[in-house]
Amino acid sequence: MSVHDLIGIGFGPSNVALAIALEEQRQNACDIDAVFIEKQPQFAWHRDMLLEGADMQISFLKDLATLHNPRSRFTFINYLFEKGRLQDFINLKTFFPSRCEFNDYLAWAAGQFDRQCAYREEVIEVAAEKRGGAVSLLRVLSRDGTGKTRERRARNLVVSIGGAANIPECFRHLQGNSRVFHSSQYLSSITKLDRARRIAIIGAGQSAAEIFLDLHGRPNAPAVELIMRGHAMHPSDNSPSVNEIFNIEFIDYMYRRPPEVRSRLLSEFRHTNYAAPDIDQIEQIFRILYAQKVTGCSRHSLLTRHQTRAARASSAGIQLQLLDTDSQQSCQKDYDAVILATGYTRTNYQALLEPLAPYLPDFEVGRHYRLKSAPELKPAIFIQGGCETTHGISDTLLSIIAVRSHEIAAALIGEAGGDIGRLTEERVTA
Ligand SMILES: Cc1cc2nc3c(=O)[nH]c(=O)nc-3n(C[C@H](O)[C@H](O)[C@H](O)COP(=O)(O)OP(=O)(O)OC[C@H]3O[C@@H](n4cnc5c(N)ncnc54)[C@H](O)[C@@H]3O)c2cc1C
Structure with a gap:
């Protein structure tokens, strides 16, 4: 050899x-x-x-x-x-x-x-x-x-x-179920689910926003619920000053810092890349949601401040147990498919x-x-x-x-x- x-x-x-x-x-x-x-x-x-x-x-x-x-x-x-x-x-x-x-x-x-x-x-x-x-x-x-x-x-x-696809703990037992998949498998999985009418997207980042817009334009017109833990979708910050952290010199700066300073820097600049769609995408989503208010048709929805506590496969599709993090009340909701736009490890x-x-x-x-x-x-x-x-x-x-x-x-x-x-x-x- x-x-x-x-x-x-x-x-x-x-x-x-x-x-x-x-x-x-x-x-x-x-x-x-x-x-x-x-x-x-x-x-x-x-x-x-x-x-x-x-x-x-x-x-x-x-x-x-x-x-x-x-x-x-x-x-x-x-x-x-x-x-x-x-x-x-x-x-x-x-x-x-x-x-x-x-x-x-x-x-x-x-x-x-x-x-x-x-x-x-x-x-x-x-x-x-x-x-x-x-x-x-x-x-x-x-x-x-x-x-x-x-x-x-x-x-x-x-x-x-x-x-590697980051699969939240409460979804791990459903791996292999064709109705629950990560954004990294989106196109090949969604094309097999052309009868899905109610779809949940978990996450509030770029992939979640792109998938929402893609589903909105699909011929089978599914109703989409975007479920996120936070209060709002934050746009990614790509202003010239912040963009300097992507310069080569910043690697030396970062590498020389002690671990606690490095983690402070990572969280300070988190919104340049994580849970932060482009502003255009957020605007497009909100134009769609506003148009629904005008016509009175409520096809899509945004569920903020909600955390998924459990998920199970049911005869109706996938049932999620969601916790309202404000009121601490739980509710159950059924979807035909759930897409995990939950990032990578x-x-x-x-x-x-x-x-x-x-x-x-x-x-x-x-x-x-x-x-x-x-x-x-x-x-x-x-x-x-x-x-x-x-x-x-x-x-x-x-x-x-x-x-x-x-x-x-x-x-x-x-x-x-x-x-x-x-x-x-x-x-x-x-
Ligand atoms: C949807 C999406 C959009 C993005 N857009 C941007 C962008 O606009 N700008 C930007 O800067 N970054 C973007 N990124 C970040 C992205 O990580 C980088 O663009 C880039 O893909 C990193 O390249 P890579 O080669 O390190 O990793 P990858 O592109 O992930 O490539 C890794 C390769 O390794 C292969 N592989 C994995 N495991 C094995 C194995 N065990 N054996 C053999 N092969 C294996 C995979 O098949 C893959 O081809 C995006 C990421 C995603 C998910």
Whole structure:
């Protein structure tokens, strides 16, 4: 079995950017044999949320390359140029392309690395290969769609698997029920429920707002209830001053702070990204709700200050037990389907690396995304997208991907055109 210099788990934007960085740094340094493993059958960026009318929440200039190398051939502008749409895009006068177009851009970039990516394989375990007292290599076990497993060995690993659907405790026993699903499965699940008349959405963030608007426009015209714990929908703050927290320099600032200051910063800027739809979406929802008041038709509703306490499958669909957090009164409501727009958890990489946990104290990550490890563990393991608590809110977004991937590539290759073996011989100072 051959040994790869690097295995990248997942081939979403983070690892596509890494493939680009490795290619662009190759001119200055050695070639490294990198392979990426992706569980989807082909590249797709949050496929089940590619809704009509959904736009990017970030400037297209924060693409896979521009912030590090505006002259890269992998920029969004070069994509437009190659597709023959540069002038037409300019005429739109926007920084925020549709998510469908950005997905097409990302797929175009990913497609240039097809030979390096094994699609349709899910990595199910990463284990240690020991020689003497040390772990010299990593064994990466994957399973394809037919259930067949395959093992590859690697000198270094970059884990970029995105978030895992956050399923609130009271819904966990209903996983597998086709009438209860997370926003990350929205399109493929809702198309199977075209007879659903009453649908609840749990959550008050961007995905909840987008799904509300999508359901409003569906031909079967379901009645939608948006259920949230808070008093109101808060718009995301993307004003120029607040946006500075997404600048590269802020990562250093954040990383150097003690843990209590970091968590204060995360909660201070929470409304830039969490439970905070774009103001346009909130306005659209309220226009719809107002139009209902004019016509007297009350199809949709907003249920604020309500918490779901329990959920059960009933003959009528899904029954929710809801607590009014003001009056402390409970009520029961029936829906044909419930959509959980409840966000993502970001510690899923730890489950994948569990067999290595004895070498990875508290899964602590260094400034340049390498997991700090016991000296016996020779391979370097990097994490992309799982470092929000230490590196800031930008970590899970596209904001810093172009620069982060170059930092990791530089560490992998060795700054002075060194060889990949250096990483396995030396400790990278965190
Ligand atoms: C609906 C939606 C819209 C968003 N819009 C924006 C936006 O406008 N701007 C912005 O900055 N951010 C946005 N984000 C945040 C998003 O996290 C980033 O845009 C980006 O997707 C992060 O890239 P990633 O590669 O780190 O993670 P992901 O895009 O999640 O990619 C991870 C990849 O790993 C694969 N994978 C997971 N586990 C395994 C495994 N065990 N084996 C093999 N493959 C695996 C997955 O299939 C996936 O392809 C959005 C997120 C969502 C959910």
